Amino acid sequence: MTNKNLLLEVKGLKTYFYLDEGTVRAVDGVDFSIERGKTLCVVGESGCGKSVTARSIMQIVDPPGRIIEGEMLFHRINQDSGSSEQEEIIDLAKINPRAEAIRKIRGKEIAMIFQEPMTSLSPVHTIGHQISQAITLHTTATKAEAREQTIDVLRLVGIPRPETRVDTYPFQLSGGMRQRAMIAMALSCKPSLLIADEPTTALDVTTQAQIIDLMIKLQQERGMAIQFITHDMGVVAEIADDVVVMYLGLIVERGPVDTIFHNPKHPYTQALLRSIPQIGPRVRQRLEVIKGMVPDPYNRPKGCPFHPRCLKRISGVCDQILPPKVELEPGHDVRCVLYDGSASHPVEGSASHPVEGSASHPVEGKGGSQ
C-alpha cells in the first residue's frame, strides 16, 4: 500500500454478537478504506450493520458483541517525535478496547457523532464542561485554556453567543443546536477521522441542510475524513465521495458516488434507488418496492443474503454460494454472481451467465475473499 492519502483500511472485519438465541453476524467480512479528507458514506437499511461497523472502528462495541476477525489499519501521522512527519500504522482491531492506546485514539484521532444528541450528551453537565473535558483529557491545556478552546469550537460550529451557551445544559438547546454541540465536541481535538452515525436523521430538513453544509465546510477547512452513516440516499448524494452499500453485514457494492447513483450494478442498490420517491416533475408512477423485508439476523439466508428478495436471482447459484467480490473497475466493486466472470461458483463457464452491461468487461475477480 503506497497510497499516502490512505487513512483507514478495514480488511475482513467481522463483528459477531453472541446471544442466547444464537449468533448474530452483524458485520460479516467487510473491507473498505477511507482516504484523508474524503467522505465515505455507508448506506443500508436498519439492521444491516452500518452502526456496528462504525462502533467496531472506535472499539466501542457493546457486549455480547465482539470483533472476532479482521484488521483495521489506521495510518497515524506522528508529528511530535521530531521534525519529519512519519506515518505509523496501528491495527485498531488488535488493541484491547480498554487499553490506554485506544483511548489516545478515540476522541482524539477518531471522533464520533451519534444519532440522538439528547441521549448521547450528559444531561447533568453543561455542554462546556463536556467539551472541555475532552480537551483536557487529550491535550495539555489547562482548564482556562480548555474553556477558551471550547468557546472557539462552539463558535466554529455556528452556535450563536458561545460565551453564554458554553454554560447551558443540553435540555436548554434545540435539537439542531444539540447536534452542533455534539459536532463541536467531536471536533474539539481536531480528529483526522470523523465518524457520523446518522447525525441528521432526527432533525428537520432545514436543520439537516444546515448541519450538512456545516460538515462540508468544516471538512474543507480542517481536511478531515468523514465516514457518514445514513439511510437517506438524498443525503448521500449531497455529501459523499465514495459510497458503500451494506446488506446484512456485507458490503454488496462499493464505488464513487456518481457511479453508485448512475450506474449501480448490484440488484439491491438498484432496487434501493428505485424505491425512493424522486422529487421533481410529476411522474406519479407507483414506487417499485423491494419484496419482503430484511431477514431476521438469526436465520440468514444461505448464499447471497439478498437472494430471497432479489429479482435477478439465479436459483441454484444465488441460494448456494456467497458471491465473491468482483472489481468492475478500479474503485467500484460489487458482490453479485451476475458480474462474476471468474467462474468461482459451481456452475462452470462464465459465458452462460446473464452478465448485464459490462459483459465483456475484463473482470479480474478477486475471488472469494471469504
Added chain:
Amino acid sequence: MSASLIQANPKIILEVNNLRMHFPIVKGFLRRTIGHVKAVDNVNLFVQKGETLGLVGESGCGKTTTGRCIIRAYTPTSGEILYRTPDDKIVDLAKLKSEGDLRPYRRDIRMIFQDPYSSLNPRMTLLQIVGDPIMANHVASGKELEDRVAMLLKRVGLRPEYMRRYPHAFSGGERQRIGIARALALNPRVVIADESVSALDVSVRAQILNLLQDLQQEFGLTYLFVAHDLSVVEYICDRVAVMYVGKLVELADTETLYMRPLHPYTEALLSAVPKPDPRLRNRGNRIIPEGEVADPAKPPSGCYFHPRCRFAKERCSIEEPALRDLGNNHFVACHFAGELTLRGVLDKKVVA
C-alpha cells in the same frame, strides 16, 4: 376562505376554519396561567372527497396538533371543524362537547400513528388490537369479528393466521400495517396519517405508500397526510399545505407548490430537501433560513417568518399577513406574494 365553502361545494368533506389550539403554560403553586403556547393559530383549510392533502412543516409547527384537533383528541380553543356526514349534513365537530355526541363521527375519521412501536399495546393480540374499534362500536363480535379482522389483515398484506400473535413478533413495516388495519376497521371516510412512514426503512416505506394508495382507491378514502418528508409528500399528495409556527403559510396543489412556490418559507423548505442525485448537488446554492423556528409561546411580531426571511421588509415585522387566494386555489400568507421571484424545486437559477 369563506365560512360557507363546505355548503357551497358538495365535494368538500372537511373544512377547518380559524382553528386555534392554545395550550396554557402554568407556573407556581397556584398554577396560574402565565402564557399560552399557540400550537395551532388560525388554520384554515379544506379537504375534498377522495383526495390526499399533505400537511408539512418543521417539528413544532403544529401539524400533528391540527390532526389531533380534527379527530377531536383535543378540544380546540376556538374555530370550526365542519364535517360532511354521509347523509350530507354538516356538523361542526369543534362544538360537540360530550363523548356521546362525538361517537358517530369517531367512526368516520380515523388516525394512523407515527411510531408503530409505541402505538400498539404489547399485551393485546392482533385480533384484540384490530378488533377493538369494531367491538367498541358494537359492529360485530365472536366469529363475525374474527372474520372481519382476518379480512382486514389480508387487505393490508398480513397473514390472517397471525391474528393471535402479539405486536412484538412483527417488524416495523408489519406493525405499521397493523396500525393501518386498525384505522380501517370501521370503514372510515377520512384517515389522518400522522407521519405514518417516517419511522420506516426506505424499502418498507415504499410498500406502505403503495398500500395507502391502493386502499384509497379501493375504499374511496380521503387522507390528511401529515409529514415532514417533502419527497414523500410530493409523491402521495394532491394538494399540500405548509405550516409555520401554528399558521398556514401556503396551500396549493402539489405541482404548483413544488414548481412555483409563493411563500419564502416554502422555497426554503424545498431547497433544503436533499436530492438523490449527486449531479444535482448545489452546495452553497441552497437557501437555508438563518436561525431557528420561532418559539410558539413567544412568537415574533407581524409575520412569524420575518426574522428568518431573506425578503423581509419593515412591513413584515409590523403587520401580520392574511392567508389570501391568488387564483387557482393557491393560498399564501405573505405580503409580497407574487411579487417575489422564488425558486421551485427544479429551478437552479440563482435569484438575486
